Structure formats: C-alpha cells, structure tokens
Amino acid sequence: MGISVSRLSKAYGTVLAVNEISFEIGDGEFVSLLGPSGCGKTTTLRCIAGLEDATGGEIRIGERLVSAPAQNLLVPAHERQIGMVFQSYAVWPHMTVRDNVGFPLSVRGMGAAQARTEVEDALRVVGLAELAGRHPSQLSGGQQQRVALARAIVGSPRVLLFDEPLSNLDAKLREGMRGEIRRLQRRLGIAAVYVTHDREEALSMSDRVIVMDHGRIVQIGTPQDLYRRPASRFVADFVGKVTFVALHRDDAAGPWLCPDGTPIALASTAQGGTRALAAIRPEDIRVQPGEPAGDAAADGANRFAGTIAEAHYTGPVTEYLIEAAGGVIRTHAQIDLEPGARVTLSIPPDRIVLLPPD
Amino acid sequence: MQGAAVPMPAPAAARAGKGLSERVLNALYILTFATVLLLVLVPLSALIYGSFRTSAPGSPGEWTLQNYANLASGGVVTTVWTTLWIGLVSAAICIVIGTALALVIHRTDFRHKSLMTALIGLAFYFPSFIVAMAWIILGAPGGIINAIVGDLLGLDFLRTDIYSALGIVYVTVLHQVPFVYLTVRGPIIGMDATYEEAALAAGARPATVIRRVTLPLLAYSIASSFILVFILTIEQFAIPALIGIPGQVNMLATQLYLLCRFSPVDYGLAAAIGLALSAITGAAIWAQRRVTRAGRLTTITGKAGRVKPIPLGRWKWAANLFCFGFIFLALLLPMLILLYTSVLRWFTANPFNGMYTLRNYAFIWESGSTLRSFWNTLLVSGVGAVFGVLLGLMCAYFTLRVRPKGHRWLDFVTVLPFGVPGIVLGLGLLWAYAFLPLPLYGTIAVIIIAFVTRFLPYATETVGGQMVQVDRSLEEAAWVSGANRLRAALRIMLPIISPSIQSAYFLLFMAFFREISSAILLYSANTQVISISIWAFFEQANWGLASALSVVATLIIFGSLVVIGRLAPAGRRF
Numbered sequence: 046m047g048i049s050v051s052r053l054s055k056a057y058g059t060v061l062a063v064n065e066i067s068f069e070i071g072d073g074e075f076v077s078l079l080g081p082s083g084c085g086k087t088t089t090l091r092c093i094a095g096l097e098d099a100t101g102g103e104i105r106i107g108e109r110l111v112s113a114p115a116q117n118l119l120v121p122a123h124e125r126q127i128g129m130v131f132q133s134y135a136v137w138p139h140m141t142v143r144d145n146v147g148f149p150l151s152v153r154g155m156g157a158a159q160a161r162t163e164v165e166d167a168l169r170v171v172g173l174a175e176l177a178g179r180h181p182s183q184l185s186g187g188q189q190q191r192v193a194l195a196r197a198i199v200g201s202p203r204v205l206l207f208d209e210p211l212s213n214l215d216a217k218l219r220e221g222m223r224g225e226i227r228r229l230q231r232r233l234g235i236a237a238v239y240v241t242h243d244r245e246e247a248l249s250m251s252d253r254v255i256v257m258d259h260g261r262i263v264q265i266g267t268p269q270d271l272y273r274r275p276a277s278r279f280v281a282d283f284v285g286k287v288t289f290v291a292l293h294r295d296d297a298a299g300p301w302l303c304p305d306g307t308p309i310a311l312a313s314t315a316q317g318g319t320r321a322l323a324a325i326r327p328e329d330i331r332v333q334p335g336e337p338a339g340d341a342a343a344d345g346a347n348r349f350a351g352t353i354a355e356a357h358y359t360g361p362v363t364e365y366l367i368e369a370a371g372g373v374i375r376t377h378a379q380i381d382l383e384p385g386a387r388v389t390l391s392i393p394p395d396r397i398v399l400l401p402p403d
Numbered sequence: 404m405q406g407a408a409v410p411m412p413a414p415a416a417a418r419a420g421k422g423l424s425e426r427v428l429n430a431l432y433i434l435t436f437a438t439v440l441l442l443v444l445v446p447l448s449a450l451i452y453g454s455f456r457t458s459a460p461g462s463p464g465e466w467t468l469q470n471y472a473n474l475a476s477g478g479v480v481t482t483v484w485t486t487l488w489i490g491l492v493s494a495a496i497c498i499v500i501g502t503a504l505a506l507v508i509h510r511t512d513f514r515h516k517s518l519m520t521a522l523i524g525l526a527f528y529f530p531s532f533i534v535a536m537a538w539i540i541l542g543a544p545g546g547i548i549n550a551i552v553g554d555l556l557g558l559d560f561l562r563t564d565i566y567s568a569l570g571i572v573y574v575t576v577l578h579q580v581p582f583v584y585l586t587v588r589g590p591i592i593g594m595d596a597t598y599e600e601a602a603l604a605a606g607a608r609p610a611t612v613i614r615r616v617t618l619p620l621l622a623y624s625i626a627s628s629f630i631l632v633f634i635l636t637i638e639q640f641a642i643p644a645l646i647g648i649p650g651q652v653n654m655l656a657t658q659l660y661l662l663c664r665f666s667p668v669d670y671g672l673a674a675a676i677g678l679a680l681s682a683i684t685g686a687a688i689w690a691q692r693r694v695t696r697a698g699r700l701t702t703i704t705g706k707a708g709r710v711k712p713i714p715l716g717r718w719k720w721a722a723n724l725f726c727f728g729f730i731f732l733a734l735l736l737p738m739l740i741l742l743y744t745s746v747l748r749w750f751t752a753n754p755f756n757g758m759y760t761l762r763n764y765a766f767i768w769e770s771g772s773t774l775r776s777f778w779n780t781l782l783v784s785g786v787g788a789v790f791g792v793l794l795g796l797m798c799a800y801f802t803l804r805v806r807p808k809g810h811r812w813l814d815f816v817t818v819l820p821f822g823v824p825g826i827v828l829g830l831g832l833l834w835a836y837a838f839l840p841l842p843l844y845g846t847i848a849v850i851i852i853a854f855v856t857r858f859l860p861y862a863t864e865t866v867g868g869q870m871v872q873v874d875r876s877l878e879e880a881a882w883v884s885g886a887n888r889l890r891a892a893l894r895i896m897l898p899i900i901s902p903s904i905q906s907a908y909f910l911l912f913m914a915f916f917r918e919i920s921s922a923i924l925l926y927s928a929n930t931q932v933i934s935i936s937i938w939a940f941f942e943q944a945n946w947g948l949a950s951a952l953s954v955v956a957t958l959i960i961f962g963s964l965v966v967i968g969r970l971a972p973a974g975r976r977f
Binding site (some may be wrong): 096122124125128129131133136137138139148149152196211 | 882
C-alpha cells in the first residue's frame with residue numbers, strides 16, 4: 046500500500062498551483078516534498094488528503110482511487126482513512142488529550158472499551174500517557190504536537206501526511222521530534238508524505254525527497270542524490286550552501302576555463318556546449334595558507350590561488366569568502382585566517398558538479 | 404496501533420453517509436438563504452414600492468413620483484439639515500468625552516478603573532428612552548430644574564427647556580458616550596506599547612506622547628467610532644420623539660413617524676423619507692468600513708504591552724470629577740429621578756410636598772395589559788433572540804466556512820439591515836404585510852421578525868468574529884480523522900465558538916428588550932412590549948407609571964448583565 050500520484054493538477058482560477066506532477070511512494074517509504082513557499086508542495090499534500098479538490102490527474106491511496114476529477118470522483122477527506130499532522134497542531138481546545146486522540150476512533154464507531162485501549166497505546170507511544178486528562182491549553186507546544194501525532198496514528202491510517210509539523214517548534218525540540226516521527230512511521234510501516242521548506246529536515250528524515258518549484262517537480266532522489274548530484278542550479282542552491290562558477294571554453298571539445306581563464310579539471314564530461322556552471326560545496330574545498338607550491342597537485346585536485354575577502358567564525362568551522370578564479374568562492378575551514386591573507390584552494394574534480402548554464 | 408484495525412466503513416455506506424451530510428448542509432443553506440432574503444428584501448422592496456404610491460398601505464392608489472418631489476419641499480429639507488447637524492454635533496461631543504474617558508481610565512493612574520468600567524457598562528445598556536424620560540422630568544419647562552433655579556432660587560435666567568434641538572444633543576451625548584468609550588477602549592488597551600515607549604525614550608513628556616503619538620495612532624479608531632455614533636444618532640427614534648416632537652424639532656426618523664401617525668397622513672412621503680435616511684446611513688456605513696480597512700494596516704499589533712500609567716498628580720480631583728460627573732448625569736441622576744417619580748401619587752418637583760405611594764408598582768401587577776407586555780417581552784426577547792442567534796450562526800458558518808455558491812450574496816444581504824434605521828424597517832414591514840397574504844399584521848410574530856431582521860448583523864458579526872479566529876485546520880483535522888462536514892461542524896466548530904453564541908444571545912436579548920424604533924409602527928394593544936408600554940404611558944403623561952415600569956425594566960437589564968458576567972468566564976475556559 047502506498048500513494049500514487051499521476052499528472053496531478055490544481056488550478057485556482059487561471060493560476061496553476063500544481064502542474065501535472067507524478068510520483069509514487071512505496072509502502073513504508075518516507076518522502077518529503079521540499080520547496081520554497083508557493084511551490085505547490087502544501088497544495089499537493091492537501092490534494093492527497095482531500096482537503097483540496099484536485100482539478101486534474103489521479104491520486105491513489107493503496108489500491109483505491111481517491112481523486113480523479115475527470116471521472117468526477119473525489120473521495121471526501123473523511124473517507125480516505127489518513128493520519129495527518131498540521132502545522133498549527135490543530136489540537137481541539139475544547140477536548141482533553143484523551144478525547145482528542147480518541148476522536149478518529151469514536152467517529153468511526155469503535156466501541157468505547159477498545160477505543161480506550163488504543164488511545165492509551167497511542168499516548169504511551171508519544172510519551173503522553175500521564176497527561177491524558179489535560180486540556181491542550183495546559184500543554185506546551187511540543188506536547189501539543191505529540192497529541193496531534195498520536196491522533197494521526199491512532200486510527201490505523203493507510204498513509205501519514207505531515208504539513209510542516211515542526212515549523213512552530215523551537216530548534217532544539219524540532220531535532221528531537223524529527224527522530225521521533227521517523228521512528229513512529231517505521232513502526233507503522235506505512236507510506237508518509239512530509240511537506241517542509243527546511244532542507245535539513247528533508248535531508249535528515251527522508252528516504253527520498255521531491256523538490257518542487259512553481260508547481261512542478263524539479264528533481265526526485267535520495268537525500269544524497271540531491272545534495273551531491275543536483276540536476277539544476279535551483280536544486281543545488283536549495284538543498285545546501287554552494288558556490289557557482291560560470292565556466293566557458295572555446296570549442297565543445299576543449300578544456301573548461303574559469304572566468305579568469307584558469308583551466309579547471311572535471312570528472313564529469315556530460316555537459317556539452319561552450320558554457321556551463323560548476324557547483325561546488327563549501328566542505329569539498331580545502332583551504333591552506335600561502336601560495337600554491339609546485340606546478341601540479343599529486344592528487345589531481347584543482348588548485349587556485351586566492352585572497353580571503355571575508356571570514357565568519359561560526360564555532361565548528363569558519364566560513365570564508367575567497368576571491369579566486371575570477372569570482373568569489375565560499376568555503377568552510379577549521380584553520381584561522383585573517384581577511385587579506387593569501388591562500389591556496391584545492392578542489393577534487395569528482396566533487397565538482399557540472400550544470401547547464403543559466 | 405499494533406495492527407488493531409478500525410473497521411473501515413463499507414464504501415457504499417460511506418457514500419450514503421457523505422450524501423446525507425452534504426444534503427443536510429445544503430438544505431440548511433437554502434433555508435438560511437431563503438429566510439434572510441425574505442426578512443431583508445421583503446420590507447425593503449415594499450418600502451420602495453410604497454415610495455412610488457399615492458395611498459396608504461393596503462388601499463388602492465396610483466403610481467407617482469410626487470413623494471420624491473416632496474423630499475425637496477421646505478419642511479423635509481429643514482428636517483434633513485436638523486438631522487445632519489444634530490448627528491454631527493452629538494458625534495463630535497461624544498468622541499471628545501468618550502475618548503477622554505478611555506484615556507483617563509486606561510492611560511493614567513486613575514484609582515477606580517474597574518468600578519468606572521463597570522458603571523460605563525451599565526450606562527451603555529441603560530435604554531435611551533429611559534434617559535430621555537428622566538431628563539424630561541428634570542428639564543421640562545415645569546420640571547425639577549426650573550422648579551429649583553426659577554421658583555426656589557429666583558434665578559430666572561437659568562430656566563431651561565429640554566424640548567429643543569440642544570436638548571436632543573444633550574441626552575444623545577449622555578446616551579452614546581459609553582458606546583464611544585467601548586469602541587476606543589480596545590485599541591487603547593491593545594496598542595503596542597513600544598510606540599509610546601519609543602516616544603518617551605526620544606524625550607517626550609507623557610502629555611506630549613498622548614498628543615503626538617497615542618491620539619494620531621488612534622485616529623482611525625476614533626474616526627470609525629465618530630461615524631458609527633453619527634449613524635446611531637441620525638437613526639435613533641426615542642430621544643428625538645420624546646424631546647423633539649413636543650419642541651417641534653423634527654429629525655428624519657420622527658418626521659417619518661409623524662407622517663404615519665398624525666394627519667395629514669402621507670405613507671408615500673414617509674417611505675421616500677425612509678429611503679433617503681437609509682441612503683445617508685448606508686453611505687456613512689460605507690465610509691466607516693473604508694476607514695476601518697485603511698486603519699487596519701497602521702495601528703494595532705497583537706502583543707499588548709503595558710505602558711507605565713501617567714501619574715495624575717494634582718489633577719486627580721479633576722479626573723474624578725470628570726468620570727464620576729459623567730456617570731452621575733448619565734446613570735445615577737436619571738435612576739434617582741425615576742425612582743422618585745415612580746413613588747409619587749402626583750408629580751411635584753419638591754420632595755417635601757410629595758404624596759408617596761406604591762400604587763404605580765401595584766398597578767404593574769394588577770393591570771392585565773402591563774402583565775401581557777411583560778409576557779410579550781419575554782417571548783420577543785427570550786425566544787426571538789434564539790431565532791436571531793441561530794440565523795446569525797448559520798449565516799456566519801456559510802459565508803465564512805462552507806462558502807457555497809452564492810455565499811457572497813448571502814453576506815451582502817445579511818449586512819443590509821445595518822443601513823436601515825429601525826423605524827424605516829418598521830415602515831417597510833407595515834407596507835409589506837398590508838399586501839402579503841400572511842396573517843402577520845398586528846401579531847407578536849411581526850415584532851419578532853422586525854427585531855430579528857434589524858439585529859441580524861449583530862448576531863452574524865459576533866459569531867463570525869470568533870469563527871474567523873478558529874484555525875481552519877481544526878475542522879480539517881476532524882475531516883481527516885473521519886468526521887463528515889456536518890459532524891465536524893457540530894463536534895468541533897460549535898463547541899469552540901459557544902462563548903460567542905452565548906454573547907450573541909445576550910446581545911440580542913438586550914437589544915430586543917430596549918428596542919422601540921422598529922416596533923413603534925407595528926405594535927397593537929395586544930402586542931405591546933415593555934419598552935413600548937413605557938413609551939406609551941409617558942406619552943399619555945402618566946409619568947408615575949412610566950417611571951415604575953422603567954425601574955423594573957432597568958432592574959431586569961442590570962440583573963441580566965450580572966448573569967452574563969457570571970456565565971462569560973465559564974465560556975472562556977480555553
């Protein structure tokens with residue numbers, strides 16, 4: 046049982062919020078929808094939940110077709126048997142924790158005795174067993190989010206949907222909850238869709254990440270794929286810090302040159318044409334004080350001479366902006382250097398991603 | 404959990420369930436829409452019809468434009484000017500006094516903050532016709548003030564005559580100031596303290612901060628409150644009727660009344676005047692909405708800090724005199740006068756000459772007609788308000804949440820009564836039920852219809868105001884949990900907004916209890932309510948009986964306020 050989305054569209058008037066996107070999520074798989082605000086990720090999730098009526102395409106949850114506007118089929122949210130966690134928690138203020146969690150069971154007509162056991166189980170799983178009689182106003186934000194989580198898992202849902210569930214929590218709590226959500230989902234073994242604009246959240250939690258922009262999917266892949274092998278400038282930029290170097294060459298077979306004319310060695314040769322973009326992650330660049338020594342590097346790394354323009358000490362590393370190869374390159378290093386210092390940058394060719402030009 | 408499966412509803416059953424919930428909601432929507440359309444559009448279209456007719460409702464007549472031509476006649480034009488200047492002057496004075504009260508109470512170290520707030524609250528609910536009656540007893544040519552300053556002290560130049568335009572302004576101000584206070588208090592308390600603290604840090608003295616920062620920031624709230632008071636003043640009926648008619652000072656509302664009740668009767672002209680008055684109030688409401696919308700950008704943030712109160716120092720006495728002086732004139736003195744008048748056998752300004760009696764109170768219990776008016780009031784206010792709240796709740800839910808096809812029209816029609824003064828609505832209903840084949844004329848039902856129509860926007864706004872604050876995801880969470888729309892509305896939305904339903908009920912109850920203007924053209928001997936009975940007794944110069952009934956009515960109102968005070972905290976438990 047999973048989720049299958051094919052050519053899903055959602056239009057508001059003439060504006061296409063989601064534009065013919067397709068993806069599959071396997072049973073037990075945890076997939077994030079990542080993108081800037083307005084990219085259509087939340088709309089996609091809400092179409093899956095049945096909170097928005099899709100205007101095109103099909104959605105299946107498990108074997109069941111739940112949305113196919115062309116066939117005039119839109120199963121209402123309350124029949125899709127999903128568990129959903131909202132950004133605002135959406136914990137009902139007039140019910141106790143126990144009643145909140147028991148609601149999905151009671152509306153589906155489960156007997157009181159069985160429901161009570163299930164609610165207690167769910168509350169124990171999220172660590173709220175002793176707060177069952179409280180009202181939400183007596184709980185902290187993190188505890189309310191756990192109530193929402195318990196409520197989402199209690200009715201043995203077929204899929205779990207998360208709409209930026211952690212964005213209202215403070216940073217420390219957020220990291221703890223990431224692990225907890227993942228643990229719960231593994232335990233239930235059902236498909237989960239997780240909407241977020243936080244790249245760290247998406248990368249650390251997901252089996253696969255779907256990056257969206259302007260209502261379209263720009264890349265689907267494992268977190269490692271997206272980070273190390275982004276398919277476009279947008280993805281490279283969105284999933285982490287990166288420096289782009291505009292490359293050029295005289296003919297389609299010649300060596301690539303940096304803006305200042307320095308040649309640069311690449312492992313990938315896939316890109317044709319005479320113009321391209323090199324994407325380099327800061328942690329892939331080694332910084333050493335002093336001018337480049339000798340002619341060529343023994344390890345085959347590219348070497349550039351540079352001058353430190355800015356230094357920002359962040360604790361674990363110092364972030365340097367270095368003028369080199371005719372541009373400014375962003376790097377991380379643990380050595381302490383002053384702005385103005387001359388340095389040597391080493392970049393292994395296999396860590397440089399070649400992208401199409403802008 | 405642990406594989407314990409909740410029984411999935413069978414698909415067929417599920418579809419039937421969905422269908423039922425949708426069908427019920429649909430039916431409710433159609434019912435609500437139809438009811439609101441009937442309530443609002445029937446009297447309005449009847450009024451428009453009437454304004455083009457030569458005859459009284461129900462009599463044969465011809466089509467004419469003469470009624471609109473007559474709007475330009477000298478009498479009507481004078482009335483329009485009188486109405487406008489009384490409205491503007493009253494509103495201006497109310498704004499100054501009301502804002503000053505709010506600033507003294509909430510921005511200085513004024514000692515009796517909670518007492519004063521409670522007293523102004525009482526004054527707000529003190530019916531205008533009761534204030535007017537008390538000040539007539541005080542300020543009429545043969546009233547108490549003249550007896551003291553003229554007959555007793557011989558200061559003839561201080562003799563007063565309340566029966567004048569200034570008398571209308573004076574009593575209107577006493578009655579409307581609490582409204583201004585209540586509308587500007589929220590913005591004053593809710594204003595982000597850092598604006599004022601920044602001015603203090605920049606070296607401004609507290610008085611300068613008030614003048615150069617606080618008041619300009621409040622400008623939009625004050626402007627909005629000014630327009631609202633202007634509207635309330637030009638559409639009111641009781642004060643200009645009690646004070647203006649004997650003094651031959653006509654406002655549009657009273658002229659409309661005179662045209663319907665005294666010869667030469669001219670219902671067509673009355674309808675045209677009603678529409679003209681509605682046009683003025685409608686335009687004013689439009690202006691008020693624009694002001695509010697423009698102001699929303701500038702003023703208030705959610706975080707309410709506490710600014711250090713301004714020390715009154717040696718001006719403490721002035722603040723006390725101002726605040727308690729107002730309460731004395733607007734609340735205590737009228738109440739004392741009514742109590743005094745209610746126990747007199749014959750009215751006299753000198754309490755030492757008075758023959759005291761309780762026969763006025765005894766009469767209330769012995770007279771079948773006053774007892775009936777109590778019973779009618781209970782029916783109209785107690786039961787009528789239930790209808791009003793139910794209808795308001797439906798309107799709010801459909802226009803704000805479900806938003807089915809046509810909800811914008813429903814929204815528009817629901818707020819229309821805001822622009823229709825009570826007496827105009829009454830006249831519209833008079834025209835309507837003379838033609839409709841419904842045996843409603845002269846029944847208590849037509850009074851309830853008038854009141855519900857007139858105050859429907861209050862119910863919708865009160866309930867809707869809380870409904871928009873309820874995050875959408877609360878209902879959505881119920882849907883994904885397996886509840887259909889109807890069930891989610893009943894189990895999630897309804898309990899969460901129950902405090903606003905409670906306040907809407909009391910708001911309507913109080914409004915119905917005090918309402919005269921929309922009932923004055925519709926009541927019959929059998930359908931009198933308390934407010935009308937008081938008014939009628941006073942018109943018959945039966946001051947003692949009117950006062951006694953007023954005392955009882957006031958006690959009921961203040962008693963209800965205590966009940967509300969008790970109930971409201973329970974509603975706010977989350």
